[in-house]
Amino acid sequence: MCLAIPMKVISIHGNEGTVKAGNLSRRANFSLLKGVKPGDYVLLHAGFAIEKVDAIEAKGMLKLIREV
Amino acid sequence: MRYVDEFRNRKLIDKIARLIREKMAGRAEYKIMEVCGTHTMAIARWGLRQILPDNVKLISGPGCPVCVTPKKYIDKAVALSRMPEVTIATFGDMLRVPGSYSSLDKERSAGASVKLVYSTDDALDIARKYPRRQVVFLGIGFETTAPTVAASILEAKKEGLKNYSVLCGHKTMPEALKKLVVDNRTRIDGFLLPGHVSAIIGSLPYEFLAEEYSKSCVVGGFEPVDILESIFMLISQKKPKVEIEYSRITHPSGNSTARRVMERVFVKADSVWRGIGKVRSSGLRIRKDFSDFDADIRFSPNIRPVREDARCICGDVLKGVKVPPQCALFGRSCTPEHPVGACMVSSEGTCAAYYKYGV
Amino acid sequence: MHQLIDSLFMKEFSNSILSQRKDSAILKLGDEKIAFTTDTYVVDPIFFPGGDIGSLAVNGTINDISVCGAKPIFISLGLVIEEGLPKAVLDRVIKSVGAASRAAGVKVVTGDTKVVERGSADKIFINTSGIGKVSYENLSVGKIKPGDVVLVSGPIGDHAISVLSVREGIAFRAKVKSDSAPLNGLIFQALKVSKNIAFMRDPTRGGLATTLNEITKLSGFGIALEEKEIPVREGVREACELLGLDPLYLACEGRVVIIVSKNDAAKVLSAVRKSREGRAARIIGTVTKEHKGRVYLNTLAGSSRVLDMLSGEQLPRIC
Structure with missing residues (x-):
């Protein structure tokens, strides 16, 4: 029900910032997510960062599947 | 794309598919409801049904906000679009949805001002750019989208924007799932729960599914590896519980900042789901403090009685x-x-x- | 749109030329065979990265003539202008028409202009018709046979994404330019090296998936596509993920699908790759005896699924 994609935070000033995935960049609204800094990956839904992507969890899940 | 391509890896897909086949060999049919429309799309796009053994059945749930939006809402949006001062701003999803007598697409062809936007930020931009127009944003969607709409109302209030309002049709997921399990015709064994709704509300609101109704639950991501792994986790549960496959995004307690924004602007209300009917406290309405931004109150759109096609199932x-x-x-x-x-x-x-x- | 064509136009105008459903009508005038086509262009916004409504209107008509094996020579230009359109905007569009027609080697030989009330048109609509001389007569869906290969001349979806990237309410930056280009050069390079090209069509409205569906419905055979071979540019891919679009249904304005015999495929591929517009050409699938009238996609996940046609424009979505 909700499309969202992981994008990298390029810059952030207050609630406004820019995110990027591949060649694509656009502005993003950060009013729903605290403690984000440039370089983090966030999940973007309808122009809003709604959650950080947890790199350790991502790696862990892939490792788990590889090792089953 | 980082955090996307890794979860589309063909070797991992093949491996989990094999594990699922092994685990299901000789077992009775296992019925999974994928609650979320984005899961439905991903399953179709990647042809995942073909990869699964015959005794794993996937059925689609009520998690498509456009589908569960009642005709009355569309009729109101159409009525608003016919007001000369109104510009409708909407996600593309809503444009072609038929109401009782018309759709926004048809109204646009007939001259109504209807703008597609990707974000409520874009809708606010339109309101700022055209101060003489009344911009009405169509607020549909579940807990993932509702906070973004709430944030736009807070921003409009802060800026003192007098020409922005929202026609609120937001719905909340757990109550609808409860209705589904109580109405037990579907005999679901396990739920593939929506990863992005859960990013906001967390996994705790689903605990009742496992505890009271003995349903297995996994909050899953949307890439093929995520979906297959979630299915594997479901069929591997010995005792029904709520697990999270999409752990890179979703935490048991969700995103409290987003929930606070949502709760400041909206309050729980009974809501009508198309095809399901009225479900207690399964929707959101705009709080009285923000009634200036409630398009229903600002414009009181006048509509004719709703008309349904009886043959539609x-x-x-x-x-x-x-x-x-x-x-x-x-x-x-x-x-x-x-x-x-x-x-x-x-x-x-x-x-x-x-x-x-x-x- | 396909339904409209069947239920209204085909019924009212029924004749042997129209019913061939080619991109251009092939007409015999004395000893000469000519290709004749018309198309009307509406795009919002009218300027976008890599092109504008003027060059689009010229290239589109050139391509509709070229895919029929004809050399485009003359075009007409019809304008519907909304009252109040700034002169500078009109100048820019007309200069673009001029540049595009010179680049493709065609002449604008007749035209018409109408100004309509504000609100009756959106800035400017352009109609172009064109005629060309048929130099290669063997192109027809009837020539398609099982075992033939399907080639696409470059990455898909660039045009649609470039237009969306500058549309009010959606805008993003994607470093993607429209693929709008005249394909007469590329097509004649291909026709020069092989007599076994069965059919060509440019995947405009409805994109690659819709064009291939038209081909299977007309030929009666099936097509199997390999998802991993289909070229989609970085930027287009991410935009599709962001906006919930399927690149297979996005319009291209400077790409062509070529169906050629297996033996000549490598030769045609290398000829196409020699032209600027065809550098990233790929072989993406095969014509099959199975799946009659349908297009199948062998997905990256190892499954295979039907690709249907889509007539309406895809809309950006968040759900």
């Missing part, structure tokens, strides 16, 4: 009781080009997915 499709080919209209008078029911309109609707991907 969207309701049963949404509940997972029937599949689209069982509908007399499917593929005949109801096609993506000329949709009758809401499940055909939204590209993530079950009927549209069946039509487009031939699942």
Whole structure:
């Protein structure tokens, strides 16, 4: 029900910032997510960062599947 | 794309598919409801049904906001679009949804001002750019989208924007799932729960599914590896519980900042789901403090009685009781080009997915 | 749109030329065979990265003539202008028409202009018709046979994404330019090296998936596509993920699908790759005896599914 994609935070000033995935960049609204800094990956839904992507969890899940 | 491509890896897909086949060998049928329309789309796009053994059955749930939006809401949006001072700003999802008598697409062809936006930020921009227009944003969607709409209302209030309002049609997921399990016609064994709704609300609101109704639950991501791994986790549960596969995004307690924004602007209310009916406290309405931004109150759109096509079985499709080919209209008078029911309109609707991907 | 064509136009105008459903009508005038086509262009916004409504209107008509094996020579230009359109905007569009027609080697030989009330048109609509001389007569869906290969001349979806990237309410930056280009050069390079090209069509409205569906419905055979071979540019891919679009249904304005015999495929591929517009050409699938009238996609996940046609424009969505 909700499309969202992981994008990298390029810059952030207050609630406004820019995110990027591949060649694509656009502005993003950060009013729903605290403690984000440039370089983090966030999940973007309808122009809003709604959650950080947890790199350790991502790696862990892939490792788990590889090792089953 | 980082955090996307890794979860589309063919070797991992093949491996989990094999594990699922091994685990299911000789077992009775296992019925999984994928609650979320985005899951339905991903399953169709990647052809995952073909990869799964025959005794794993996937049925689509009520998680397509366009599909469950009642006709009355569309009728109101159409009525608003006919007011000369109003510009409707909407996600593309809503444009072709048929109401009782018209759709926004038809109204736009007839001269109404209807703008597609990707974000409420874009809708606010339109309001700022055209101060003489009354911009009405169509607020649809579940807990993932509702906070973004709430944030736009807070921003409009802060700026003192006098020409922005929201027609609120937001819904909340756990209450609808409760209705589905109580109405036990679908005999679901496990739920593949929506990863992005859960990013906001967390996994705790689903605990009752496991505890009170003995349903296995996994909050899953949307890439093929995520979906297959979630299915594997479901069929591997010994005792029903709520697990999270999509752990790179979703935490048990969710995103409290987003929830606070949502709760500041909206309050829980009873809500009508197309095909399911009225579900207690399964929706959101705009709080009185923000009634200036409530399009229902600002414009009181006048509508005629709602008209339904009695042959449409969207309701049963949404509940997972029937599949689209069982509908007399499917593929005949109801096609993506000329949709009758809401499940055909939204590209993530079950009927549209069946039509487009031939699942 | 396909339904409209069947239920209204085909019924009212029924004749042997129209019913061939080619991109251009092939007409015999004395000893000469000519290709004749018309198309009307509406795009919002009218300027976008890599092109504008003027060059689009010229290239589109050139391509509709070229895919029929004809050399485009003359075009007409019809304008519907909304009252109040700034002169500078009109100048820019007309200069673009001029540049595009010179680049493709065609002449604008007749035209018409109408100004309509504000609100009756959106800035400017352009109609172009064109005629060309048929130099290669063997192109027809009837020539398609099982075992033939399907080639696409470059990455798909660039045009649609470039237009969306500058549309009010959606805008993003994607470093993607429209693929709008005249394909007469590329097509004649291909026709020069092989007599076994069965059919060509440019995947405009409805994109690659819709064009291939038209081909299977007309030929009666099936097509199997390999998802991993289909070229989609970085930027287009991410935009599709962001906006919930399927690149297979996005319009291209400077790409062509070529169906050629298996033996000549490598030769045609290398000829196409020699032209600027065809550098990233790929072989993406095969014509099959199975799946009659349908297009199948062998997905990256190892499954295979039907690709249907889509007539309406895909809309950006968040759900």
